[in-house]
Amino acid sequence: MLRAFTPVPVVDLSSKERIQSIYSSDDKLFVGLASGTLKVYQIDDSLSLSEPDTSSPKKESTGGSPVKLITSIEKFTKGSVDQLSGLEDARVLVALSNGYVYLYDLDTLALQERLHRTKGAVVFATSSELKFHSLFNYPPSTANDRRPSTADIQRSVSRLVVAAKKKLHCYEWQGAELIGSREISVSERPRSLTFIKPDKILCGLVVEYFLVDIPASTVSPIFAAGRPIGAIDNVLAGVAANIGNIASSASASARRQGCALATRLPEDESVVLVNEFSSAFLSADTGTFLKTKRPIKFRDVPAMLGYSYPFVISVTASSKRLEVRNPKTYTLLQQISFPTLQHLNDGKLPFVASSRQVWKLSLRPFEAQLDFLIEQNQLDEAVSLIEQLDDVFIEDRINKLKDLKMRKAELLFGKYKFSQSMTLFSEVSAPPERVLALYPPAISGMEYPNHKDGPTEEEPEGPEPKGEETTEQKKEEQPITGPAEGESSEKANGEIATDTNVLPPPVADMNATLPQAQGSIPIAADAISIADSTNAEAQRKRDLEIFDRFLRPTKSNSSSSKVDNSNAIGKGSRGADTSSLSDSLANFLSFGKASTTKTMRSGLGDPDFLGPESMDARTLAKAVRCLLIYLIDARRKISRLASVQSGTITKADLDLVSKESMTATAFGADLEREACVVDTALLRCYMLINPQLVGPLVRLANHCDKKVVREQLMMYGKWSELIDFYYAKKLHGDALGLLKQLSESKKTAFSGPEPTVQYLQKLGNENIDLVFEYAKEPIKINEQFGIDIFMANTPEAESLSRPRVEKFVLSISRSLTIKYLEYVVFELGDLSPEFHNDLALAYLEDVKSNAQLYSLDDEMVQQPVRKLLKLLRESKQYKPEKILRAMPRDSTLFMESKAILFSRIGEHRRALEIFVFSIKDYGKAQDYCMSVYDTDAPNSKTVFYTLLELYLRPPPTKYIAAHGYNKASAFSRRGSDASLDTGLSPPSSAEYLRPQQNGFYKSPSTSSMNDAYEHPPMNLEAALDLLSNHGSRLSAIDALELLPSDTNMTSLGQFFESHLRETNTTISRDRISAALLKTELVRTQQTLLKLRSKNVSISDTKTCPVCLKRLGSSVISVFPDRTVVHYGCAKSYKETVDSKNQVRHNVDE
Amino acid sequence: MLKVIILGDSGVGKTSLMQQYVSKKFSNQYKATIGADFLTKQDVRVDDRNVTMQLWDTAGQERFQSLGVAFYRGADCCVLVYDVNNAKSFEALDSWRDEFLIQASPRDPESFPFVVLGNKIDVEESKRAVSQKRALAFCQAKGNIPYFETSAKEAINVDQAFEVIARNALVQEESEEYSSDFSDPINIHLDNDRGGCCS
Ligand SMILES: Nc1nc2c(ncn2[C@@H]2O[C@H](COP(=O)(O)OP(=O)(O)O)[C@@H](O)[C@H]2O)c(=O)[nH]1
């Protein structure tokens, strides 16, 4: 039993004397006797709160008596001193004697006044505002700082209320000055008075309770005729009714000592009312019943009641025992036996007295009290105590509290109250390691504390990799951890485990309950009987199946021994599979831990608890399910802390939305690591009891240990979760590696290339190398996958570096390259010349290679030709030179393309050569000229002439042949390279016009030169056609020069006509414009004249008619009548003119 | 009492939908919700039963990870809201769903009822960023989640959506009741008050 208070005998009077009242002030103890004598003792200061260290030597040094008699005044009052109290701020000592209240000077003890009106007084009460708010004595070190200042004392109000007959007489002091009194009538004689606020008093009558508000002089009933006022639920009504019946034995003694059996509990501002065995609580603020607080149950009827921080103290009706209770938990913490007690002086300095003796109740230091409670495993009490204490009493109070709660949580865990345990762990943000240590490695992933000592296992969490070894070990361990046979011991265990009210039995008892594996079986049986609805049954089955699944990979070998065990236990048919499963689970979980049990036990401080390995599957499942409470909360808190640390959110933001205050120290310093521990454990839990949640967990931002995730998910073939995990973690290499493996397997949903492709589609440029690495194979299977990966209209696909993708697809296939480049050029509208060039070149290659395999007019050839043409025509981005260089010189397939290219580089002659000699389409040639003809561009204004020249002075045949214009074949095998130079060389008219330069024009038909200079026949017909259609677009002189001299004039008729018409048109147009310009000139001159006539001249002497100052170079205003004034004077000038006009106007009328 | 939790990116119209459903009001002003808050709608008729629905709204604090256990505990239905004119809010749905599943850890995640609402369909068609087809495909992939296109502003489909939410929540609550006695078999026996004394 806790020793909160130590009774120290301080006064021992002779048997003739009888103590009638006691009162203690800060440093004095007043004892009033029946004889009317007052004895005043000095309380030794060194014996204040911190002193009673229970260190006996110290006690002896003070000679056994911590108080010294200062004075003893006989005949202090005429009759016995029935009640004593003090108004310390007013320095008044109040005494009740002979039915009167007397006031004395607290220091000199001189009588000040007998309060005449208090005749018939039976009881009084005092209150001080200052005192009301200081609950306890601070340790000496801080006492000085907290002592109220004189100013405070002077302002403070003290009150005295005396109950006499059917009246309350109230007196009020401010500082030391009596400032007023009033009377309040009540319906009956009050029997007890208790201040519940500095200005509110609870007044007990025979069968009623009133709350009296002194300043307002109001009296409001709380009970009337034994019944509470207002709506109260039934239970409370019963209790309250009981209390209302104040005329009981207890209240008699209460009245005698001047206080009702009511006391204020400052920590929650409530008032506890006690009658007989029952109790109820009032709010000190409102006077209403508190329905939320359950009553205190007393075993013995209390006769006196009080509060001494932080405990409720009471004296039993037998008056032989003082009881100390925690006002929160109501737990009876201490009982002290005394000879019959008559008086209780509660408050800061509690004293009790019998008729001859006084004891000081000396408070033991709280630290020592706490240690004791902890030692006794009374963690609830320890927690409650530490919660009620002020920081000054306990060093590092917050952390101590946290630690205590964790211990309590561990204790609860040991009692299988998993949910409460985990909620408590969450409440204090316990470090995850500490919580997880309660669970087997399969959950915690941790080794047992002493595991490293053992010669076994290095990887306790991985049953798979060492499957065989573990099974073997399990077998070996069975004699130690395996199930026992005794039914009786089962029963004993069950009782212990289910009865929470009983404190842990002595260790000796507990030893008998070994071994542990079956320790919890009765609970499992209980649970089954509870879970008898069909639904629950189904759920249970499913859970067990999950466990079974969880176990299967490791237990194949041990199945035979398992059967034996379950038979040996001989459970009912329903329990059979549960127990066998639980055994195997227990075995599974406990391998290599025979020696661990002890550590666990002492660690938990609860000898009942046999460690997690003693749980059956169902219990463990529940423990694990409850662990989620903690883990989810921890995950959330850690993530929040992390975002505060990383600055993602500010502390202020956080405070705005959450009342939870948290510091990083709530968890370990290494948040990252804590997060990993928590998330990994969460994963393990889900694997065990709710595998469907693994997916969500690994998809979200998480800190799961990669190794564990892989191990766990692989073990159960949770491929899609594993891939999601890799994806979320950006471990794309791992994911793709796995997908590759899976794609080769036949049976999974992941066989074939599609899953890989889908994964690749989610990757962007930062993973482009991986994309390439893993795209190869699917594309080899089907080129469409290439399209899916590189040409999807997704941000990811579009983010991929185009040049790199091009390079990649190029290495795979031309057709894919073409598709990709088409996508880039046409769909994405990429304007980089490289892609346009490359696309053109790719088409070119396509044509070339297909031409080898198919006939020239086959679609396989013609299609790329058309595409090439389209690109060359539409795109402005490619480099024509580059394409030209790649064109085979002599292939008819590319002639039109070449024409376009030549045209692009301004080589109109070359382009026209193609139309004329290769394609032989003169219409197209004319069209071409039309399309490029531009009189302003030096290059293009002569195209018609060029064409005419080609018709009439064709280049030498060899030249034509050299450019492949007249070849019928696709192209020769000479390839294009050889012709590069010729293809690009500037139009070397010299080459074939040499004869002319030599002053020798050689008609092709009459050519007798060697082959090299042989010219094809001129095409007069086409030339004439050109001249008649476009004659005006070339110089007639140049054209006529080219025409052979024997040309029929009639055939040139149209040419001349159009030329003449054109010339005429030009002439008349020019004439008109000349005439128009002349007109314009005249008009302009006229304007000039008009403007000139409006001038005004300003000379040095010219003045402004308004202000008569010189105009100088100021800004001026010129009026229509050519008057010149300063710009600033314009307004007033205008006004004068206007008014003149006005006057004139009026006169006219 | 059915507990319904509404999740989704900020600004998609969660608060507005609730307001519209509970008090038939809409405000154009955007006021960020602070703290987890709930509205109660009484006398919701589900078939021939009268139920009370508690709608829990979330605020910016989703960002702060500060929605505590109390927020998720005992949820009967989770409503995922996105803005049809905002593709990002749609893409976030998956995470919202996952986050809910982890936080609430329902016993049977597969059968836990979700409802997806695509809100703000009153906005002009040209602004639309998520097609109905895409949304439906998502809902189907996640186990046939009921899907509604709503407008809190014009009160389109709001009542219809919440009717389904209420019905599904009720089913969930009933199934929980069935299994609840299984969930805490040990507590039932051991958790009597330990008032009295200990000596
Ligand atoms: N046009 C339109 N605006 C809406 C709709 N629902 C909400 N809003 C607006 O969207 C903004 C955000 O709404 P709110 O309900 O606060 O979003 P929450 O952050 O998800 O709670 C507000 O300005 C609303 O007025 C709707 O259906 N149509």
Ligand SMILES: [Mg+2]
């Ligand atoms: Mg909101």
